[in-house]
Amino acid sequence: MKAWNSRKKVLLLFCTAAVLLCAVAVAGIFLEGRAMQTDFSQKNLAPSLQYPFGTDWMGRDMLARTLTGLSLSIRIGVLTAAVSAVIALAIGIAAALLGPKVDAALSWCMDLVMGIPHILLVMLISLAFGRGFTGVVAGVALSHWPSLSRVIRGEVLQLRQAAYVRAAEKLGVPRRRVVRRHILPHLLPQFLTGLILQFPHAILHEASVTFLGFGLSPEQPAIGVILSESMRYLTTGKWWLALFPGLALVLVVLLFAGMGERLRRLLDPASAHQ
């Protein structure tokens, strides 16, 4: 593969990961019916060719349940990461541009959010929204912005000192226009990387909060629900109930993390000529 430089290889890996994740998300939607199907003649089966992930105590196919759970996780992860990244962008820009008072107030808010242990905060927000799907989405989306908005705030503060931004300001270009034309385009790489690197956190927190019972309802085949159900059967040696769903979740999170890392490398100007 001489014709392929390292940028193209990175791009290929990035696309493969994206396609894989989309495939899982779509497969999960189609398998939702099978994931709920019970068959009491086939219960508590260890992994075999017919049931690669085994079956649970109600004879449900663990492979279908795992895929459905992953699909739910991916969809919730994408939604929450997007919302929290947009919040982070807005707050980061506001803190950097709207003067020292707003900056102090917003920094105080960031410290506040970061002061409460993350899981506890997600739990609290999820409670405020009445648990369930809305609870999880709100909890994860509203608690993940501070770190990214700090990065964006720092970036904007630097950009403000750039010659072209100062020139535009001196020329009397309205602030809105300066932000849209000169600042936002420069933030795009940071923002996109930050967005994709939020996915792993979002997915892990969704699973954790659901596992604790503050998230998706027990009827839904989410990974957190599957794992918390598996706890009851661990001591009787049903290892496949916990091993495979968790492993699959780790793989999905790794894929997202890998995508973020690849994207960062692609967008990094220093590596443009490799």
Place this chain on the structure above:
Amino acid sequence: MKHRLQFAGKKLLRMVLLLLGVSLAAFLLMSLSPLDPLQTNVGQTALGSMSPEQIEKLQDYWGMNTPLAERYLGWLSDALHGDFGVSLLYRQPVLQIIGQRLANSLGLLFVAWVLSGVLGLALGVTAGCFRGRLPDRLIRGYCLLISSTPAFWLALLLLMVFSVWLGWLPVGLSVPIGVEVGSITLADRLYHAILPALTLSITGVANIALHTREKMIDVMESEYVLFARARGESRRSIVLRHGLRNVALPAITLQFASISEIIGGSVLVEEVFSYPGLGQVAVDAGLGSDLPLLLGITVVTAAIVFAGNLIADLLYGVVDPKIRRGAARS
């Protein structure tokens, strides 16, 4: 010295304000909840068979009839006098419950905190100094894997391997079942804390190691290290004399910032191991809509986190002569 005190005073004031904010935020979030505490704790069927007066009484008990502002101000003035109210689920003073549970958790948290800090620093320094070579790749791979693994699943795996298959360690709880309180030895407690502490340490390492590695790479590429190499200093002496000193400051920040993560992780890990610590009681309080208890736990954990940040800020001055002299000059 005066400046240091002034600096500490300012930080302390900020911390108090943040704690106030935390308590208000937590209070608002919990009281905004559309979940009916009567439905979750008493149950639909029991409620149906009750007279309206009884239900009224219960609603008063769960504080559903008092206006928001009045409830918060009442709580706040009591809290400032050292009374965090009475838990609705356990019917014990909140501070007493938190004290008991924190005593259970504290050893666990502390061991995990120290272990993950020391291991993370060691791994990060090693990876940074062998950048791109085998040790670096192994350590980076490990960190990536661990940071993509949910803490509770790792806890489940360890439980499966060490308690169910090998039978070396107990399945849960902090003390053996069916034994009198008096005859529980320290060894029993330690024996039950091994797995939770191990899980927490394993997960805590990744973040610290990765950040330390970045910093170490910066140091190794700096001109003073190049000069030291040109002078013929050995790698060992470079790491000890230049690397560790320059990594110390960010390492302190990371170490104290990880308190929040360790507490968060303990919520999950304690739930898996049924370890009766602060994290487990937080989950119970949340699921049972026990407002005073969850509020108390949130404020206490936030206070621990902020205290950690404060200590880190004060330690900078002790560790870094530049900051010490800078503060004295200004």
